[in-house]
Amino acid sequence: MAEMPLIQVRGLYKRFGRQEVFKGVSLDIMPGEILAVVGRSGTGKSVFLKHLIGLIQPDRGQILVAGQDIHRGSSRHLAQVRERFGMLFQGGALFDSLTVEDNIAFPLQEKTRMSAHEIHVAVAEILKDVGLEGVEDKLPDQLSGGMRKRVALARALVLHPEIVLFDEPTTGLDPILVQSIQRLIADTQAHFHYTAVIVSHDIPKIFEIATRVAMLHEGVILEMDTAARFQCSSNPAVQQFIAGRLEGPLTPT
Amino acid sequence: MARRRPPLQAERDTTIDSVCFLLAQLGAVVLSLLASLGRIGLFLGQSVGLIFVPPLKIRRVMRQVQFIGARSLLVIALTGLFAGMVLGLQGYYTLTRFGSEAYLGPAVALSLITELGPVLSALMVTGRAGSAIAAEIGIMRITEQIDALEVMALNPVRYLVVPNIVAGILALPLLGALFSTIGIYGGYLVGVQLLGVNSGTYFGNMKDFVDLTDVRNGLYKSLVFGVLITFLCCFKGYHTGYGAEGVSKATTEAVVWSSVAILVLDYFLNSVLL
Numbered sequence: 141m142a143e144m145p146l147i148q149v150r151g152l153y154k155r156f157g158r159q160e161v162f163k164g165v166s167l168d169i170m171p172g173e174i175l176a177v178v179g180r181s182g183t184g185k186s187v188f189l190k191h192l193i194g195l196i197q198p199d200r201g202q203i204l205v206a207g208q209d210i211h212r213g214s215s216r217h218l219a220q221v222r223e224r225f226g227m228l229f230q231g232g233a234l235f236d237s238l239t240v241e242d243n244i245a246f247p248l249q250e251k252t253r254m255s256a257h258e259i260h261v262a263v264a265e266i267l268k269d270v271g272l273e274g275v276e277d278k279l280p281d282q283l284s285g286g287m288r289k290r291v292a293l294a295r296a297l298v299l300h301p302e303i304v305l306f307d308e309p310t311t312g313l314d315p316i317l318v319q320s321i322q323r324l325i326a327d328t329q330a331h332f333h334y335t336a337v338i339v340s341h342d343i344p345k346i347f348e349i350a351t352r353v354a355m356l357h358e359g360v361i362l363e364m365d366t367a368a369r370f371q372c373s374s375n376p377a378v379q380q381f382i383a384g385r386l387e388g389p390l391t392p393t
Numbered sequence: 394m395a396r397r398r399p400p401l402q403a404e405r406d407t408t409i410d411s412v413c414f415l416l417a418q419l420g421a422v423v424l425s426l427l428a429s430l431g432r433i434g435l436f437l438g439q440s441v442g443l444i445f446v447p448p449l450k451i452r453r454v455m456r457q458v459q460f461i462g463a464r465s466l467l468v469i470a471l472t473g474l475f476a477g478m479v480l481g482l483q484g485y486y487t488l489t490r491f492g493s494e495a496y497l498g499p500a501v502a503l504s505l506i507t508e509l510g511p512v513l514s515a516l517m518v519t520g521r522a523g524s525a526i527a528a529e530i531g532i533m534r535i536t537e538q539i540d541a542l543e544v545m546a547l548n549p550v551r552y553l554v555v556p557n558i559v560a561g562i563l564a565l566p567l568l569g570a571l572f573s574t575i576g577i578y579g580g581y582l583v584g585v586q587l588l589g590v591n592s593g594t595y596f597g598n599m600k601d602f603v604d605l606t607d608v609r610n611g612l613y614k615s616l617v618f619g620v621l622i623t624f625l626c627c628f629k630g631y632h633t634g635y636g637a638e639g640v641s642k643a644t645t646e647a648v649v650w651s652s653v654a655i656l657v658l659d660y661f662l663n664s665v666l667l
Contacts, residue, residue, distance in 0.1 A: 195540055222546040233537040247545050 144207070146171040146303065146335050147192060152201035154187065161187055162198070163359035171302075174329060174336040176350035176367070178343060180381070180390065183356045185339040186230065189305045192337065193225050194218050205303075223251070226296035226304040226334070230311065232288040234280040234295070240267075241276035244295045251299060266294045269331070270324060286317040290324070297328060304329075306338040310345075318342055322349050343382055347371055355381065357390075436628055440554045441620075453556035454563075461522045461557070461623070462564030466571070468517050473572035476509055477501060477579025484580070485588050494584075498595035499602035501580035502573075506603065506611045510573030512659055515565060515618035519651040523626040526557055527647035530630030531640035539631070554631065557623040565619030566612045573611065610666045617662060618655055625651045 145168035152165040161184040169175050177185050190196040191203060194210050202209050210221045234243050244263045248254055254262065267273055270290040280288055289309060296304055309325065310318040322342070326349040329336055340346040347353065347367040354364040355378055363370060363378045371382060380388030400408075480501045488494045530553055533539050542549040577599075584590045629647035633639045 190540075193544055195543060219546040222544060225544060227541070227544045229537045229541060231536055233541040235538055235541075236532075236536070250545065250547055 143170060145169060146206060147337075148202075148204040148207075149192070150202040150204065152188075152191060152203070153199045154184070154191070154196070155199055160359055162201075165201070165356070165359070165361055167354055167361055167364055169335060169337060171335050172333055173351040174326075174338065174349055176346045176353045177337060177339045177356060178341070178346065178353060178381070179356035179362075181341075184359070185356055186307050188356065189227070189307050189337065189339055193222060193227060193305060223299075224302040226299065226301035228289070228292050228296045228304065228306045228309055230307045232280065232292035234288060234292055236280050238279075239276065240272075240278050240280070240283070240291050243280065243291060244298055247295065247299050262298065263294075266298050267291075269297070269328065270294045271320075286313055286321065289313070289321055293321075293324065293328070297332060297334075300332055301334060303335045303337070306336060306340075308339055308341065310340065310342050318345060322346070325349060343384070344371065432632070433628060436550075436554075436631070437624060439550055440558055440624060440627070443548070443551050443555045444559060449559070450552060450556050453552065454559045457556045457560035458563055460525075461518060461560045462568060465518050465521050465564070465568055468521055469514055469568050469572050470575050472513060472517055473505075473510070473575035474579040476513055476572070477505060477576030477581075478583045480504055480509070480576065481580035481583030481588075485584050485590065494590055495594045496598055496602070497580070497584045497590050498597070498599040501584070502577050502599045502603050503607060505573040505576040505580075507607050507614075508611075508659075508663075510576060511565075511569040511611050511614035511618060512655060514569045514572040514615065515622060515655045516652055518565065518568060519622050519626070519648055519655070523622050523651050524644050524648050526623065527626040527630035527633075527644045528640055530554075530627055531633035531643045534631060534633050535636060535640060549631075554624070554627040557627050558620055561619035561623035562616060563619075565622070566615040569611060569615035569618075613666065614659065614662050617658065621654055621658060622651045625654060 147169040149165055149167050149169075152162045154160075154162040165188065177188060179185050187196060191198055192205075194203075197211055203211060205221050205224065208217075208221065210218055234240075235246065238246065241260075241263050244266060245259045248259045248262060263276065264273075267276070270293050272287060272290050272294070275283065275287065275291070280291065283291065293309070306325065310321050313321065322345060325336065325338070328334075329349075338346065338350065347370070350367045352365065353367050353370040355362045355370075357377060363373050363375050365373065370378070373379060377389045380390050481497065484497050484500045484504075485494055488497055488500065530539075533553065539549045539553070542552060581592075581595055585592045585595050626647040629643045629650065630640075633643035
């Protein structure tokens, strides 16, 4: 029997004022895969992620997580669904008044019955997993961009979620840090076996870790395939996007 | 006599279009106002409701009591002292005209306890703490920290709004009382020490004319202002616009709305309480 998709997006429509962001986006995300969502700036990739976790309501369409529509039901139902998710925000979204340790401990303090000592141990462990040690007492503002992303990843992973959403995890980092964050995502995914949805601009590096790639363009999924096949796509728009050429069906705006 | 030409069809259409446009504009303004009021109402309902639904975030409440209350002490003491001194001075010269300077004590005390204490302390707290609350929550919104709380399946209102409202309820009556107490002492300094009103008369008449109901009414007012300021500032910060400009606008609006609302509500509270 074919494996059931973990997340199903069905005919998603969304409009902000006069701007129509989605005109019927549909896709399936399988358990354990790393799905990269690519596309030009302003095509609504981050908005798409926020729909998946219920931060934005669609105008029309459904988002099913394990077969359940997340937008239908009470706020308690949505909260239950969200407990399956972790999210790495573009800017990290670390609580700037809390230290690194308190930031990572926050979900544990609020969502578990662990003792202070157990939380301290768990934080140290996850910080080690993301390659950061000895920064527990620092405030987010005292960290570099790459370190902030690592702390944010640690916070997103600390409750061992089933699905992790990454909103441009490598934007604004130098090429070596990009490589190291991508390696970290691949390693942690292999370790914790979560399903990952990554919005990224890092072409072609993202193809190294993605199981499948979906390209959002003009409100629909223009192409969705395995990373290898996506790169060989015959669609001229996809080829132009991957090569970053000015000439082609996609016009620079 | 020349007859007036009847309007052409095109002219009639233009007139109808203009009227329709005006009506549509008016309708849009009314609808947007109603939507805003609805949003405020729902947010207030949720915020106040969550005060009574455990768990209350005690540590955050304590932190906000310290921020709104303890850290406003100096500014409240200073403004209270000078407000009382001005009242002492003005009151003395006004009452002397009627030969009633013996009533300086109750005049100062009643003005402070029922009116100036609650209102001025609330305005000072708005300027000092309200703007900071709006800016802090606004920055949390634009840096996606509020989204991060939601993603953790936690209710941001419980973490960010409720502690501020509870802190406002606890701190404002105390700050208002402190303002009035220091103000009465300020009035004493000017009236008794500087202008020569008898000390016994100043305090003795106060006991006769200031009723416990006045004190209670002053506290009620501070209580209402405590909820009002903290709620409005949180609301504006929570629904901030985009970027630094959005936060600065939200902060300004928070202070302006709160200040206006304090004075408007003060009138209505007076009508009910007096």
